[in-house]
Amino acid sequence: MTSLETPVGLLIINLGTPDAPDVASVRRYLAQFLSDPRVVDLPRLLWLPILYGIVLNTRPKKSAHAYETIWNHDIGEGPLKTITRLQAEKLAALGLSGKAPVIVDYALRYGAPSIDAQIDALMAKGCARIVLLPLYPQYAASTNASVADAAFAAVKRLRRQPALRIGAPYYDDPAYIEALAARITRDLAALDFEPEVIIASFHGLPQAQIDRGDPYRAHCEETWRLLRARLGMEEEKLRLSFQSRFGPAKWIGPYTSEVVEELATSGVKRLAIVAPGFSADCLETIEELGVQIRDLFLQKGGEKFARLSCLNDSEEGMALVATLAKRELSGWI
Numbered sequence: 001m002t003s004l005e006t007p008v009g010l011l012i013i014n015l016g017t018p019d020a021p022d023v024a025s026v027r028r029y030l031a032q033f034l035s036d037p038r039v040v041d042l043p044r045l046l047w048l049p050i051l052y053g054i055v056l057n058t059r060p061k062k063s064a065h066a067y068e069t070i071w072n073h074d075i076g077e078g079p080l081k082t083i084t085r086l087q088a089e090k091l092a093a094l095g096l097s098g099k100a101p102v103i104v105d106y107a108l109r110y111g112a113p114s115i116d117a118q119i120d121a122l123m124a125k126g127c128a129r130i131v132l133l134p135l136y137p138q139y140a141a142s143t144n145a146s147v148a149d150a151a152f153a154a155v156k157r158l159r160r161q162p163a164l165r166i167g168a169p170y171y172d173d174p175a176y177i178e179a180l181a182a183r184i185t186r187d188l189a190a191l192d193f194e195p196e197v198i199i200a201s202f203h204g205l206p207q208a209q210i211d212r213g214d215p216y217r218a219h220c221e222e223t224w225r226l227l228r229a230r231l232g233m234e235e236e237k238l239r240l241s242f243q244s245r246f247g248p249a250k251w252i253g254p255y256t257s258e259v260v261e262e263l264a265t266s267g268v269k270r271l272a273i274v275a276p277g278f279s280a281d282c283l284e285t286i287e288e289l290g291v292q293i294r295d296l297f298l299q300k301g302g303e304k305f306a307r308l309s310c311l312n313d314s315e316e317g318m319a320l321v322a323t324l325a326k327r328e329l330s331g332w333i
């Protein structure tokens, strides 16, 4: 066996989720997440007292309750983890191996299974080459760079390091736009009503992170533009918005809640919402969009509301993940 025939590891990566929907687990998860300087890039001396003094004493209670409502109690895990695991299992079943076998698994940036534990596990199986595939279509330092930080921190401990590749953002990749368009078209056709407006809602980001050079907003806008072109929808038919604002600082807008309220009060009765930036359904889509935003729309005069699913492990979603995986593996297998 030459070194080119040794196994290659492939980890698909998503953000993460608490181990359980209770206050202690959510506090542990949020402490890890929100102390990452890529996520909250304020000076530590300013942020850590706020985080430990205020945020971690208030937010976990509220979030634990929200996680409880979406939890997959039968298997004891949150939806983001279930879906990411299924994506990895289905990707493994596709048989990506070439001259070199490919071992597929998944890791979560916060919570478990962690990136360092999964890199260790792949190395224990003989992988000297590892591809990390962050399932974040639009680049943000708080997501993509944070994955790279964790991967390089993991190998920093080692004398004999594996070779690492980290997948690129894919916000304008035809395979991504095609997967979204196919999924949206199929899901709209299955509704029992025709929405007047569809909102493409992306996770928000503090405006200050954009000002410091994050291309995230431009990436979201380009995804939105390409999706509109592919679906033949004008800006007023497929609206752009940003959700999940956290803390008092200014985040990028328009905020999803404001767009929904504006639409309802201007007489729109039938609305659909899709979250193209999330590759797996999670708290932010199932609960924030599916419950809070739905309630807001109906309360302000809307009559019909549908939340479309993320790509998840659907046929379209898996075709996309397979395309990305093959691209990032090329030359190694």
Ligand SMILES: C=CC1=C(C)c2cc3[nH]c(cc4nc(cc5[nH]c(cc1n2)c(C)c5CCC(=O)O)C(CCC(=O)O)=C4C)c(C)c3C=C
Pocket (backbone or CB within 6 Å): 015, 016, 017, 018, 039, 040, 059, 063, 078, 080, 136, 140, 142, 143, 203, 204, 205, 206, 216, 244, 246, 277, 278, 281, 282, 283, 284
């Ligand atoms: C300063 C805070 C945050 C930044 C910056 C941020 C960026 C960011 N997040 C995602 C994707 C997800 N975020 C999720 C949950 C979530 N996000 C924040 C804060 C920031 N995110 C918080 C506090 C939470 C926790 C939930 C809560 O307490 O309300 C999730 C869902 C996780 C789940 O378990 O279901 C995802 C996914 C992206 C893509 C992004 C930057 C572009």
Ligand SMILES: [Fe+2]
Pocket (backbone or CB within 6 Å): 203, 244
């Ligand atoms: Fe987030």
Ligand SMILES: [Fe+2]
Pocket (backbone or CB within 6 Å): 244, 245, 283, 284, 288
């Ligand atoms: Fe949220």
